Amino acid sequence: MHSLPADWASLAAVVFLLGMKHGCDADHLATIDGLTRVGRRAGARYAPYCGVLFSLGHGTVVLAIAALVGCASEQWHTPAWLERSGVVISMFFLVLLGVLNLRAVFAAAPHEVVAPVGIKGRCLGRLAQVRRPWLVMVVGALFALSFDTVSQAALFAATAAEYGGVRAALWLGTLFLGGMLLTDGCNGLWIARLIARSDELARIASRVMGLAVGSVSLMVAAVGVARLAAPSFARWSEGHELAFGALVVGLVLLSFVAGRALARRRDPGRLLPA
Numbered sequence: 001m002h003s004l005p006a007d008w009a010s011l012a013a014v015v016f017l018l019g020m021k022h023g024c025d026a027d028h029l030a031t032i033d034g035l036t037r038v039g040r041r042a043g044a045r046y047a048p049y050c051g052v053l054f055s056l057g058h059g060t061v062v063l064a065i066a067a068l069v070g071c072a073s074e075q076w077h078t079p080a081w082l083e084r085s086g087v088v089i090s091m092f093f094l095v096l097l098g099v100l101n102l103r104a105v106f107a108a109a110p111h112e113v114v115a116p117v118g119i120k121g122r123c124l125g126r127l128a129q130v131r132r133p134w135l136v137m138v139v140g141a142l143f144a145l146s147f148d149t150v151s152q153a154a155l156f157a158a159t160a161a162e163y164g165g166v167r168a169a170l171w172l173g174t175l176f177l178g179g180m181l182l183t184d185g186c187n188g189l190w191i192a193r194l195i196a197r198s199d200e201l202a203r204i205a206s207r208v209m210g211l212a213v214g215s216v217s218l219m220v221a222a223v224g225v226a227r228l229a230a231p232s233f234a235r236w237s238e239g240h241e242l243a244f245g246a247l248v249v250g251l252v253l254l255s256f257v258a259g260r261a262l263a264r265r266r267d268p269g270r271l272l273p274a
Contacts, residue, residue, distance in 0.1 A: 008163060015172045017245030018152070019179025021220075023055065024252045026097040026213050029187055030118025031143065035136055036191045046133045051188020052181060053133055057140030058149075059177030063170060065144075065153040070169030091224040093119060098217030105210040113194060114206040116213055120146065183249070190256065205259035212255030216248055 022028070032051045039047030046053065100117040108114045120143055130136060143149070153173065194202045223244065227234040237244070 011159065012172070012175055014245060016175045016179040017249065019176035019181075020183045020249045021179075021245050022149075022152075022176070023180040023183030023187065024213070024216065024249060026101055026116055026217055027093075027118040027120045027143070028054070028184060029116040029191075029213060031120065031139065032184060032188050033115050033191050034118075035130065035139065036188055037195055038131060039136075040192065040195050042131045044131060044133075046136070048189050048192035049133075049185070050136050051184040051186070051191075053136040054140035054143075054188070055177070055181040055184035057137030057142075058144045058184075059140075059173075059180060060137075061141045061144035062149065062153045062176055063173040065150055066169040066173035066176075067166055069154045070166035088228075091221045094217045094221035094224070098214045098221065101210050101214035101217065105207050105214065108207070111203070113202050114210045116210065183252075204262050205256075208255050208259035208262060209252075212252055216251050219251075220248060 032054055035050040035054065036047050039050055097117065097119060100119075104117045105114050130139060144153075153176070159172075194206060223237070227237060
């Protein structure tokens, strides 16, 4: 969880970046990867846009939570136990996802394209194999019914109370959705292009992205541990949410660029499509 800034412009920027960072979550990447592969095998035209559809379903639930909390914000405040529980649960899953994704990279055979590893998607059973656009949105909505997403949406909706309640909460929810839509949408397109080819370029790019996702997950978890264990670090980190969110998103973007650059050095004549 994050302590959000009081200034509206800073608050809006942080929530948008939180949405982008949320879209970089390993569970999102893994589920979008799986949905895109199913769509590709079925020859569905929507397959490259699974990330967008997933994000729209996810964001719809976030907006609903923001509206509900915004309506109740005058009588209800986010309890401290909710924030702390959200941090602990998020850290546990971030560490687990980080380890699993790094393990997937190092355990993959040289000829394999590394697929991101998720946890929540495995709990969906046959829903993870859906072949209809609206069902992809349903999967995204189900993903939002998790403790960390609900508590995060409740936090920034409650923070918006002083700016007008429901309207401000919906604006923040929309900004969060916009950031998530950007990263999830780009991720879906990127995965669709990787799936379309299984050559050396795809293998290199998938490994670089896997290393980045695993490392970023562990880094975010480490920051959360430091905030809980060291009050001085927690005080220092307040007001740096925007910079930290930008760093996380920047690292994932840098891994994409690095993957393309490494692939180009290995095979200058065959670039991975942009």
